[in-house]
Amino acid sequence: MRIHLKVWRQAGPDKPGRLVDYTAADVSAEMSFLEMLDVVNEGLIARGEDPIAFDSDCREGICGTCGFMISGIPHGPDPGTTVCQLHMRRFKDGDTLTLEPWRARAFPVVKDLVVDRSAFDRIIQAGGYTSFNTGGAQDANSILVAKTTVDAAMDSASCIACGACVAACKNASAALFTSAKISHLSLLPQGQVERYRRVVKMVERHDDEGFGSCSNEGECEAVCPKEIRITDIARMNREYFKAMLVKRD
Ligand code: SF4
Numbered sequence: 001m002r003i004h005l006k007v008w009r010q011a012g013p014d015k016p017g018r019l020v021d022y023t024a025a026d027v028s029a030e031m032s033f034l035e036m037l038d039v040v041n042e043g044l045i046a047r048g049e050d051p052i053a054f055d056s057d058c059r060e061g062i063c064g065t066c067g068f069m070i071s072g073i074p075h076g077p078d079p080g081t082t083v084c085q086l087h088m089r090r091f092k093d094g095d096t097l098t099l100e101p102w103r104a105r106a107f108p109v110v111k112d113l114v115v116d117r118s119a120f121d122r123i124i125q126a127g128g129y130t131s132f133n134t135g136g137a138q139d140a141n142s143i144l145v146a147k148t149t150v151d152a153a154m155d156s157a158s159c160i161a162c163g164a165c166v167a168a169c170k171n172a173s174a175a176l177f178t179s180a181k182i183s184h185l186s187l188l189p190q191g192q193v194e195r196y197r198r199v200v201k202m203v204e205r206h207d208d209e210g211f212g213s214c215s216n217e218g219e220c221e222a223v224c225p226k227e228i229r230i231t232d233i234a235r236m237n238r239e240y241f242k243a244m245l246v247k248r249d
C-alpha cells in the first residue's frame with residue numbers, strides 16, 4: 001500500500017507549526033500504525049531529516065502514552081482502540097491521512113505529535129489516591145464488595161490517561177478522565193475516607209489546569225479507547241454535590 005500523510009510538524013512549544021506532506025511506500029497491511037511511522041522516520045533519518053516526534057511505550061494499549069489525531073479522530077477510526085493497536089489493514093491503498101497532536105490549551109505541544117499531559121498528573125496528585133497506613137496485606141475476604149460494584153470500579157480504573165477525551169471535546173474538558181479516576185476510588189470501601197475531599201480537590205485542579213466544563217456532548221465516550229462511560233461524569237457531579245452538602249453541614 002501507498003499512504004499519503006499530512007503530518008503536523010512543530011519544532012518546539014513556541015515555534016510555529018505546519019502540515020508537511022510525506023508518502024509511506026510499501027506499507028504492509030499487517031503493520032501497526034506506529035510501525036508505519038517508524039518506517040517513515042527511518043527514511044527521514046537516512047535522508048538526514050528530523051524524524052516525526054510521537055509518543056509510545058507499551059504499544060499494546062495499556063500505558064496511555066500514545067495518541068494523536070488521525071484525520072480528525074483521536075486514536076483513529078477504530079472504536080475502543082489506541083493508536084498503537086490500530087493496524088494499516090484498516091486503510092486503503094492511496095488513502096491520505098492527516099496526523100495532528102491533541103489540541104487543547106491544557107496540553108501544550110512539545111514537538112510535532114507530542115503534547116505535555118502533565119496536567120493529568122497534577123489532577124491525580126490533587127486527590128487521586130488513598131492515604132492510610134496499610135500494614136500487612138489484609139485477607140481479601142475481610143472486606144466484602146458486591147460484584148456489581150467491583151465491576152463498575154474496574155471499568156473506571158481501566159482509564160489509561162491518554163487524553164483522547166480532551167482532544168475530542170469541543171470544550172477541551174477532561175471530565176471523563178477526572179470522573180473515571182474519582183469513580184474507581186469512590187465506589188470502593190478503601191476510597192471512602194477521603195471521598196468528599198478528593199472530588200472537590202480534583203475538580204478544582206481540573207478547572208485550574210485550564211480544561212473546559214462538560215456540556216454533555218458525549219464525544220469523549222465515543223473516542224475513549226477504554227470505553228469509559230459518561231455515567232462516570234454523572235457520578236462525579238453527584239459526588240461533588242454531596243461534598244458541597246457535607247461541607248455546608
Ligand atoms: S477517559 Fe478514556 S479517553 Fe480519557 S484519558 Fe481515560 S482512557 Fe483516555
Ligand code: FES
Nearest residue numbers: 057059064066084
Ligand atoms: S503505547 Fe501504550 S497505550 Fe499505546
